[in-house]
Amino acid sequence: MEAYPTEYVEHNLPLLLLSGLAKDDPSHAGPALTRQEYGAGVQIESPECKTDQAQALLREAKSQDGYGLPWNSASLPGPTGSIRFRIKTIGRTYTLPARKAAPIPQSPGVEAVPSAKNTELHSPLSPLSPASPVFPDGIFTARWYTKHQQQVPSVFLAFFDLNANEAAQDEQIKNDINAVKGALSRSGFKTRFAAVLISDKSVLHAPELEDRVASIRRATALDLKTGLFFMPPMTSQVEIATFVQDMMKALQPSCVEYYRDLTKHARRKKARGGPPPLAHTPVGGASQSTSTSGWNVRYEVKQGVFAEFRQEMDVAERHYSAAIEELFSSEGGVFETTASWSPRWDEARLLCDSIALRTIRCQLWNGNHTGAVQSWQNYKQRTRDLIDRRGKGTNSYGWDAWEARWANIMSQLVDRAQIRGLQKAVQNESGEWSEVQVYAQPEKALAMAERLPPWNLLHHSGYWLRLFAKGIKARWGKADAIPEEDRVPPGQSPASTVANRWKTYDVYMVPEPHQEKPVSGEPAYDHPAELGAACIRAAGEFEARRQIRMAEQLKLELAEDFVGAGRHFDALQVLTGLWETCTWREDEWFVPFSRLLRLLSDCASRDKTTPNAALVPALTWELLCVAPCDLPEGSVSLPQCLNSWEVETPVNLQLEGKQRLCPVVLSFAFRSLESHVGEPQECQLGLEYRTSKASEPLVIDRVELTVGSKTIVIRHHVQESHSNDAVILRRLSTLREGEDGSSDTTADLSLPPLIRKCFEFSILLREAQLWQVSAVTIFMQTPKFSLSHRLVDESIRTSRSWMLEKDGKLDELLLAHMDAKSINVLPKPPKVKLHLNGLRKHCYTDELVRLQLELVNEEAEAMSGSIIAKATGQAGEVLAFTWNNDDTGAEILSMAEIAANATSSAELAIQAPPEASNFTLTIDLRYTLISDANTPLTKSVTAELVFVAPFETKFTFQPRLPPDPWRSYFDASGESTKASPDGVVQLWKLGTQVASLAERPVRLHKLELLVHAMEGDALCRILAPTNSNEEGIEAGGKLMAAFELTTQKYSLDDRRPSHLDLSLVVEWSHETSSCRATTEIAVPRLTIPTSEPRVLCTAKPDACSAETLHVQYHLENPSTHFLTFALTMEASEDFAFSGAKYRTLSLAPLSRNHVAYQLMLHQDVEPNAEGNEGLWIAPNLQVVDSYYQKNLRVHPAGPRVKLDEKRDICVWFGKAEAK
Incomplete structure (x- = not known):
């Protein structure tokens, strides 16, 4: 579009003039007006x-300028959206162009010329005005576009400072606004005109501003909504x-209405059916x-x-x-x-193109x-027909x-439109490219009607630039075909030649x-x-959409054109970048790649500089790979x-690697799939020089x-024997x-063309791992380069x-x-x-496990x-252990030299964990033989250690009757302390049943009851904490x-229950071992009530008769209230x-009493089936709290008393209590 006047091709946006914020903006300045x-x-x-x-307001206003935005409805919406303006800043003065042309001046004293039939004045740019550039028979001029795009605004927006303390400036503002409105009217x-009042204070801080603005509005007849704007102080952008x-x-509605008025005026002018007659015109007589x-x-x-x-x-x-x-x-037609x-x-062609x-x-x-x-294709065809029929032809x-120019225009239109489906590919964070479309999908109506050919679809700008390049090449070719007589300047040619030239060539x-x-020169x-710029732009568009091969083809063709024109340096620049990045090398497209290599080599040879000297060996190295394609045999010598x-x-x-082709094809193989450390591994390396048969042998230095961490070097050594076999096998020393x-060895590394040499050798691998050939490097050495x-x-x-x-x-x-x-x-198998x-x-748990490790x-x-x-x-936890009673805690046990077929032993002591769990014991033996100290061998053995609890315990917790009387509630006592508590003493019995879970007999050496915590401000004493009877x-x-x-509570007034945490410590050992283990078993948490009344039962046999038993019920009142019980x-x-x-019993606070009964059996006491001489009888004494009507449970508190399965009290009649 650069070839056309800017006014013809740029998009039209409503012109908005900003007066009073800055000086004239030179970037938007149009052509100067003539007088x-x-x-x-x-x-x-x-x-x-x-x-x-004001400056912040100017910056924000300029951001609304839509001049550089894409040409689409999303960026530049229509009247239903927010129309963007073309914003131009001016100073305090501005001159509008004349709307009517000046009348034709007549010189005084000259005889009067007959007046024209039509004396109406027209626009200075109208074909009806003699001073117009299109007078009298023209159609249009670019100056008309300039007039409406850069000179005549749709809205004139003036800005004024409105200071709260300067009321005198209001008159000047009114005069300026009315003056501008008058000038625009004239x-x-x-x-349209609008004004903005920029105030230094808000109406809240200066209420008089509201009256001043109203006065300005009345004096200037401006509308507050569309013509007069008040801007209070604003700190935020x-x-x-x-x-x-x-x-x-x-401002948008008035702006749209302005251009609607111009449209109506143009429609009326068109409706006249043509221009008025110009007969008797005083100018030129046209x-x-x-x-x-x-x-x-x-x-x-x-x-x-205007639309x-x-x-x-x-x-x-x-x-x-329609135009x-x-x-x-x-x-x-025109x-x-x-x-x-x-x-x-x-002029008509220029207008038609625009x-x-x-x-x-x-x-x-x-x-x-x-x-x-389709419109572009139709227009091109109609233009071709017109030029062939009415013009000078299209040859x-x-x-x-013209065709090339229009292809470039189409690419620019597609770029400026920023069509959503034709966007460039974008790479996300994971490295994946977004999907792109080569062409935009056709409209639904066209897609459903018929199948469209590809050239009727809108492709991305790269395809249009490719057409642009083709047009340039066609123009270049026809320019080269111009006869020599037509290339001579007109001043040096005969008139007939010039006339013939004028009829032959279309120079539009x-x-x-x-x-x-x-x-001449x-x-x-x-x-x-021009061709280079077009091709580079086209390649860039194709690359941006991941069409790499098309871009590469364009660059290669461009380089060939450069070489044909003798521009080897330009071709070198294009080919060097293409050689570095082309995909033909990896895809094995050797035909185009060979063209690339030959062109680049030729260009580099014409400029023998040091950087180009590094190119030639690399190009020749790759040319050897593609020599069988289309190169003459023997034409390449490295x-x-x-x-x-x-x-x-x-x-x-x-x-490096695939960045360059290699004429030597490498192959490698290990003979075995797996082996052991220290054994020689046989392998074969194959080298084949794949190039033209006529090429000279390639001598590798x-x-x-690289095999894992090991490097093997094969150096060239000349040998006299030669063979013409297709495959040659050599056993290396x-x-x-x-x-x-x-490792290092020698071999004959002279490779004849198309002959494969296999080198067989053995290597020694001393580490147990997966070994793989990771790299092979070929070295060449000549007097002028090394590769x-x-x-x-x-x-x-x-x-x-x-x-x-x-x-x-x-x-x-x-x-x-x-x-x-x-x-x-x-690894080498250990023996x-x-x-x-x-x-x-x-x-x-808790024992010391001793294991004997025997090594053979x-x-x-x-x-x-x-x-x-x-x-x-x-869970990853580890156990502590010792070797051979070594207290240093060393994890590694060093073994002295052990002779063949000898045996050694060691003891491993492992401390068991305190909780039941499973552990895996791993024992690793790492050793070396005396004859091969560099090859380590490993032997491992694993075992599962399952630790279980050695004992299962059951506990019973029962109250007992303390022998000492309770202290009286009325006794005076001092302040209670932890050293001398004054609470009620309560006696308890903790019964323990220890059951062995061991598979073998064990011996219990000691049982000990430990107090860990006593919550609730109480004191706990164990009367006999240790039971040392071995059993x-x-x-x-x-x-x-x-x-x-x-x-016992520390304070007599403390009524809260107490909580007791105990544990039972069992010291035990196996019957066959003297090593003792200590196991601590937690007792479930015990709750001690202190404020509730309770009933305790004791029994005592009669000294004279086994059928008589004395039973006493003890009632305790640990509370601070008087309680009455019904028995x-x-x-x-x-x-x-x-x-x-039946009786009642009243207890004072903090007191206890007892009720005695004598029981006599109705039958004689005889031995039962279990051998016990006696039986259990269940007397039922009901104790009811008279106030709360609550039954109190009776607890056993001594020998011969127990609770049965129904939780009822039972007493024993007999000589001794049953077991």
Whole structure:
């Protein structure tokens, strides 16, 4: 679009003038007006607004400028949205262009000229005005676009400072506003006016401002909503932005209405049917005037432009399409009535091109992508037919230039439209590229109607730039074909030649033939530079959409054109970048890649500089790979590629992997899939020089193989024997190992073309791991350069067969394993045996587990090493252990030298955990043989250690009757302390049953009851905490033990319950071991009530009769209240009793009392089936709290009393209590 006047191609936005915020903006300055074009002038006397708020307002207003935004409805919405303006800042003075042309002056004393029929004055740009550039028969001029785009605003917005303390400035503001409105009225244009008052205070702080603004409004007749805006102080940029946006929205309706008025005026002018007659014109006597078709074209364009100002692109498209039809009309159209030799012909073509451009832009704007392409194709075809029929034909370079120019315009239109489906590919954080479309989808109506060919679809700008490049090449070719006589300047050619040249060449927007391709040394049109820019732009668009191969093809063709034009340096720049990044190398597209290499090599050879000297060997190295494609045999020689170069220092080239092609094909294979440490591993390395048969042999200086952490170097050594066999097998001598771990050997590394050499050798791998060939590097050395090529991964082929030599002939043995480039080296199988003795099915917590480790050396020679043990639990915890009663805690046990077939032992003591859990015991023996100290061997043994609890316990907790009486509630006592508590003493019995879970008999050495915590401000004493009676328990046996303890509150007034935490410590050992273990068993938490009354029962046998029993019920009142209880003894068939059947008992606070009964059996006491002489009887004494009517439970408090299964009290009649 750069070839056309800017006014013809740029998009139209409503012009908004900002007066009073800054000086004239030179970036938006239009062409200066001539004196004849001066119209009304605007002069404002008020000073400019220079406050910080005004400058922030200016910045925000300029941000609303839509001049540089994309050409689509999202960025530039229509009247239904927020229209963007083209904003221009001016000072306090401005001059509008004249709306009417000045009348024709008449010289005094000259005889009067007959007056014209039409004396009406017209616009200075109208074909009816003699001073107009299109007078009398023109159609349009670019100055009309300039007038409405840069000179005549739709809105004139003036800014004034309104200071709260300067009321005198109001009159000046009123005068300036009225003066501007008067100037705009005198100009004849219907420009809207609005004013903004920038105040230094708000109405809240200066209430008088409201009256001053109202006065200004009344004096200037401005509307407060659309013509007068008040801006209070704003500190936030967000507030200023909101104010500007609201102001723009308020100005939008008047702006749209302004261009609607201009449209109505243009419609009325068009409706006249043509221009008025110009007969008897006083100027020039011209009889020809603008045709009716040209008149219609003029006003159709005006209406389309005004629709663009309103952003009504569908309306603009209709008017532009009508204008094109008028231009091409076969019945009186502009092109049909204008001679091709006339300057008006080129003017009409220029106007037609601009209208077609605007039509396509409107279609893209409205989403008619396929329609835009079809419009371009139709316009191109109609133009071709017109030029062939009415013009000078399309066989000259001018037509190709026109086609190229229009392809460039289409690419620019697509770019400026920023069509959503044709966006460039974007790479996300994970490295994946977004999906892109090559062309936009057709409209639904067209897609459903018929199947469209690809050239009717809108492709991205890269395709249009490719057409642009093709057009430039076609123009270049036709320019080169211009005959020599037509290249001579007109002043040096015969008149007949000049006349013939004028009839032959269409020079619309292109130079003349003698300027396009001059004969002399004068500068010609630079076709290669234009072609290079177009191709680079097109390649960039294709690359941005991941169409890499198309971009590469364009660059290669561009380089060939540069070489054809003799621009080898430009071709070198293009080819170097393409050579570095092209995909042909990896995809094995050798035909285009060979063209690239030959072109680049030729360009580099023409400029023998040091950087180019580094290119030639690398290019020759790759040319050897593609030599069988299309190069003459023997035309490439790597050692001699720099013979004609003067190189001061040898060039050093380091090539990597797939970044460069390698003419040597590498293959490698291990013969075995797996082996053991210390065993020699057989392997074969294959080298094949794949190039032309006529090429000379390639002599490699050395080959380095990287196998894991080991490096193997094969150096070149000349041998006299030669063979013409397709495959040659060479057995290499034993590798020499260096101090750094590398191995070295020699071989004949001279590679004839298309002959494969296999080198067989053995290597020694001393570590147990997966070994793999990770890299092979080829080194070459010549007097002028050195080259190394490092190949990795897939570049090293896996040999599928093993070469064998039998009876002087080679045979192939198919390998059984798939991945022959790697070998799994296993540890050398150890022959030392480890035996773990003393391991039980279950171990027990807290004990010391002793295991005997026996080591048997079955190796053929002596060994030495160390043993590492580790016991790990499921959560990662470890157990402590010692070796051979060593208290240092060392984890490693060093073993002295053990002779062959000898035995050694060690004891491992493991401290069991306190909780039941499972552990894994791992014992690792690491040793070396005396003869091979560099090869470590490992032997491991694992065992599961299951730790379980050795005992299962049950506990009973019962009250007992303390022998000492309670202290009286009325006794005076001092202050209670922890040393001398004054609470009630309570006696308890903790019964313990210890059951053995061990599989073998154990011996209990000691039982001890420990107090851990006593919560509730109380004191606990254990009367006999330790039971030291040793007693053996068989597997599954039980042991009963009892402990008595007392509890006492520190304060007599403390009524809270207490909580007691106890544990039972059992010291035990196995019957067969003297090592004791200590196991601590937690007793469930006990709750001690202190404020509730309770009933305790004791029994005592009669000294004279076994059938008589004395039973006492003890009632305790630990509270501070008087309590009364109702006691009722129920009769029974089993016994008779003496005592009160029913009675009441009152207890004072903190007191206790007892009720005695004598029970006598109704039957004799006889031994039962279990051998016990006696029986249990259940007397039922009901104790009821008279106040709360609550039954109190009776608790056993001594021997011969227990609770049965129903929780009832039972007493024992007999000589001794049953077990």
